[in-house]
Amino acid sequence: MxxxxxxxxxxxxxxxxxxxxxxxxxxxxxxxxxxxxxxxxxxxxxxxxxxxxxxxxxxxxxxxxxxxxxxxxxxxxxxxxxxxxxxxxxxxxxxxxxxxxxxxxxxxxxxxxxxxxxxxxxxxxxxxxxxxxxxxxxxxxxxxxxxxxxxxxxxxxxxxxxxEGVLDEADVEVRSSQNSKPGSLNHLMTQSGGQNIGAAPSNAGRVSFYSESIASIDYTRGSRTDVSSLDGTEDPSTPKRRLDAQRGSDGCVESSTRYRPGSSYSTCSSSREVDTARNPSVRSEGTDNWLQSIELPHSNENLHHSSPPSVLDGSIDDTLYAKLDQAMEDAENARREAFQESERCGKAKKDAVEAMRRAQVSESLYSEEVKQRKETQEALAKEKEEIQKVKTQLNQVMEELQNALEKQSSLESQITESDEMVKGLELRMASAMELLQTYKKERDEFEAERDNAQKKAEELRRKQGEASSTKTPQFFSELLFSEIEEATRNSDPSLKIGEGRHGSIYKGLLRQTQVAIKMLHPHNLQDPSGLQHEVDTLRKLRHPNLVTLIGSCEEAHALIYEYLPNGTLEDRLSCKDNTPPLSWQTRICIATELCSALIFLHSYTPVSILHGDLTPAKVLLDANFISKLCDFGNCPPPSLDQSLKDNNITLCWRTELKGTTIAYLDPEFLLTGELTLKSDVYSFGIILLQLLTGRPPLGIAKELQFALDAGKLKTLLDPLAGDWPFEQAEQLAHLALRCCEMYRTNRPDLSSDVWTVLEPMRVSYGGSYSSSYLSSQEHSEPPSYFLCPISQEVMHDPHLAADGFTYEAKALSEWFDGGHTTSPMTNLKLEHCNLLPNHALRSAIQEWQQRH
Structure with a gap:
């Protein structure tokens, strides 16, 4: 360690x-x-x-x-x-x-x-x-x-x-016991020093001090020593340098420590002990060689007659230090060789593990090969059985061929008889030809009468088509691929204004008109009938609160819609790009218009239309914040469930979850995999809760229910919408929670329950321009948005200008001819003077005129 x-x-x-x-x-x-x-x-x-x-x-x-x-x-x-x-x-x-x-x-x-x-x-x-x-x-x-x-x-x-770490008593005892073992360096020095008890006192002081200065660590039982001095960083020659530094000017060292027997030889012993404590390899390999090089005195007499050479007076030869350095170098080499040997051992172990792994891999490959061989043998046995069966079938075919040849001979004889019959029939055919000529004449007369009838029917159809075209104009057109590329600048990312689960939406200038172009994703193009189904569905629907489909391009897989400048309801609720928040009056109008659009889709004949993916991102706002629903008509035709509920057949759409946000999804869909018209009611309820609170959809129903139970509804109402009328806000909260019921049978009906609550609120608090499709059917007065802002008369040919407002085409042309380049409504300069026909509004005006 x-x-x-x-x-x-x-x-x-x-x-x-x-x-x-x-x-x-x-x-x-x-x-x-x-x-x-x-x-x-x-x-x-x-x-x-x-x-x-x-x-x-x-x-x-x-x-x-x-x-x-x-x-x-x-x-x-x-x-x-x-x-x-x-x-x-x-x-x-x-x-x-x-x-x-x-x-x-x-x-x-x-x-x-x-x-x-x-x-x-x-x-x-x-x-x-x-x-x-x-x-x-x-x-x-x-x-x-x-x-x-x-x-x-x-x-x-x-x-x-x-x-700093310190050695505990156990470590000190271990080191002391190692130093005092028989045969160790300290032990030998102590024994040799014991014979020097009679040494002259004059030398004892100097030698004793030399011993104490060399022994930098006192291994006494019970003492605690700083471990930092044992980390092996001190150079082996440090004791010698320390002694040189302690010498006086006369070459002697003053003695300040106690005299111990054998101190003249325990000096080197202590220095060696320190080094062996640092490096065990030195203790094991260098000690014996070093001891052999030291001649210990055997009697006190030698000390008296010839005093030992002293380092202090400069008479000791440096041979002792050279041998000490040589021993330390040998120990270092031994330690390095041991380390290299351990590395080689580790490498050998690693090679052995790798060999075992390769052997296991080879064994697994061998077992796999044996398994494959067994499978191949089984396959060969099966093929042999098949060949035997084929041979049996071949024999059967040969027998059948023989029977066929026998039948052929009998048929040839029958053919001969048939030839004779043919001659007789030819005579009968001649008489039949005469009858055929007669029938041809009659047929020509019938064909002439049929052609006349077809011409009359075609004339009647043409007249009926002209009559129907005066009621509902056919504006849908097939656009060229080059026009789509030019309008989107080859799908320039800077023109992208949205990304849906079906495709990307670009803002483009098509035939001098601002439009929204939806480019479908490649994975939606695997079924061409899907695109045609959506086009056929959208071109038949006309409602003021549904986005108008202007045209399509099959080659570019694109759908062209009218452009709505205020973006989606989701962006407006989150005030994206620092746009001002929607007022509570505008939110009531949006909820009413969205309810009107859903009622129209659900009551469509012959089969109701399910939106199936209703979120605030699918609700667009025009320049006057009139809401328009988009991305509908994507669900395939429904399948009729056999179970009857309230004596009505429930329409069920069996579909997969594709891009729908989980918070707006009908909970019963997760259990049954089927969407119904009440699934749109659940999504509508979540949107209504967001219009009230401005909060994210996840868990919003539970939060509002808790607030109602605790009488703290005002704390959840969105303060950015202004001061909500509390009674109406509470009524809307209860209505939204009913729409968000877990089971679809408990959800209200849009036309009989929801519409009857929202429409009176819109009439009382809604803006002057915001209206709805259903309310216009019940009053003789035309809705305000049927009137041209310039002439204040019901429009016959409504067109959408660059400012987002709809005008009578003739009145707006006269406005431009008068030299005006600004908007009649905002007095701001128009980006261009191009006009886009508002076919949806024209259809609504014509339908209103037919009823009134």
Missing amino acids: EDMLYVAMGDSVKKNKSILIWALQNSGGKKMCIIHINQPATVIPMMGTKFPASSMKEKEVRAYRQIERQNKQKILDEYCRICGKMGVRPEVIHSDMDCIEKGIVELISQRGIRKLVMGAAADKHYSKKMIDLKSQKAIYVRLHTPPSCRIQFICKGYLIHTR
Whole structure:
């Protein structure tokens, strides 16, 4: 553990990268080990919110934990990649704990970690004056980690604080016992020193001081020593340099320590012990050679007659130090060879594992090949059986052929008899030809009469067509592909104004008129009949609150609609592009007009039309904020359910979920896979709740129900719409909740229940220009939007101008001929003077005129 540097890293690679780089630069060549404690999430995100893990299903929790493990592995791979760039291959220890700091302390205790690097605080807390820890995790680790571990706390690539580690009593006892073993260097020196008790006191002081200065660590039982001095960073020649520094001017060292027997030889022993404690290989391999090179004195007499050479007076030869350096070098070489051997062993183990893996792969391939061979043999056996069957069938065919030849001979004889019969029939045919001539004459007379009848019928059809064209003009046209490309500038992205599930919508100038061009997606073109079905449906529908289809281009797979400048209801409710919010009066009018359009579609004959994808994005607003429904007629013809409900057959559309927002979708559709007319009622109810509150659709019905029950409806009403009349707002809230009932049988009817509530509100609070299709059928006075803003008369040929208002074509032409280039309604300059026929409004005016 002392040769390993551990680094505690967090989840953010960006924030912890500086800690890892500091550790790599200051590792001193030690091995690296990355510690990562993962704290499992207690809440799991799902469907835009978070749920407690304890309330989730085990399968869902397992799936999320798997994602956590993958993310953790990516983080560890990134840390290893950073180490790899600096030439270090680290080890990795990771664990899952509910508390990160407790996990770090537990790992330190379990593995006996002696050196650790971790963060002191987040980078945002760093300052040059920072001298203490700012992280609660770092403070906890510093307080609870065993004292034997040395911890360095880093912040923003700087060392902020170091908690020095100390050796505990057990470690000191182990080192003391190793130094006192028989045969060890200290033991030998102590024995040799015991013979020097009679040495001259004059030398004892100097030698004793030399011994104490060399022995930088006192291995006494019960003492606690700083581990930082045992990390092997001190140069072996340090004791010698320290002695040289302590010498006086006369070459002697003043003695300030106690005299111990054998101190003249325990000096080298202590220095060697320190080095062997740092490097065990030196202790095992270099000690014996070094001891052999030292001649120990055997008697006190030698000390008296010839005093030993002393380093202090300069008489010791440097041979002893040379041998010591040689021993240390040999130990270093032995350690390096042992390390290389361990690397070779690890490589051999890896090669063995790889060989085992290859053997397993080969074994699996062999079993697969055996399986394939068995299957091939079975297939060959089956083919043999088939060949045998074919041979049997061939024999049967040969027998049938023989029978056919026999029948042929009999038929030839019958042919001969038939030839004789033919001659007789030819005579009869001659008489029949005469009758045929007579019949031809009669046929010619009948054909002439038929042609006359067809001409008369064609004339009647033409007259009827002219009469019907005066009532409902046929404006639908087939456009050229070149016109579509020119209008959209080859689908220029800057002209895109919308993206639907069926295609992209572009704003374009077609025949000098602003139009909206819907380019269908390629995946919607697999069924050409689908496009034709939508075109045939839309060209028959005329209603003031339905978007008008102007034309189509089959080659470009495009539909051309009238352009509505105020965008979708969804954009206006969210005030997109800083547009002003809709007033509550305008919202009541929009709800009434949307209800009118749905009633028209549901009551269409011979078969009702289901929208099936009703959202605020499908409701467009013109220049006067008149709402118009789009993207309808996409559902295929319905299938009749055999179950009768209230003596009426329920129409069911069996379809798939395609792009519909889940919040607007009928809940019964998720169970049955069938849409009904009441499915549109549910979507209408959600839109009505959004008009009231301005909130997102998900969960809005439950919020409003809780507010009504608690008497806090005013807190949910959209303040951007102005001051809602509370009674009407409460009435609309109850009506919307009825439309959003879970079961379709409990939802109200649009024409008898919803319309009777909305129409009186619109009449009381709606704007002067906003009206509806149904109300115009019940009053003799023409609606205000049937009148030309210039002449104030009912329009006969309504046209849409560049300002978004509809005028009588003749009156607007006279306005332009008078030299005006501004709008008669807004007095703003018009972008162009081109006009677009408003066929939907013309149809409504003509229908009103027929009724009144």
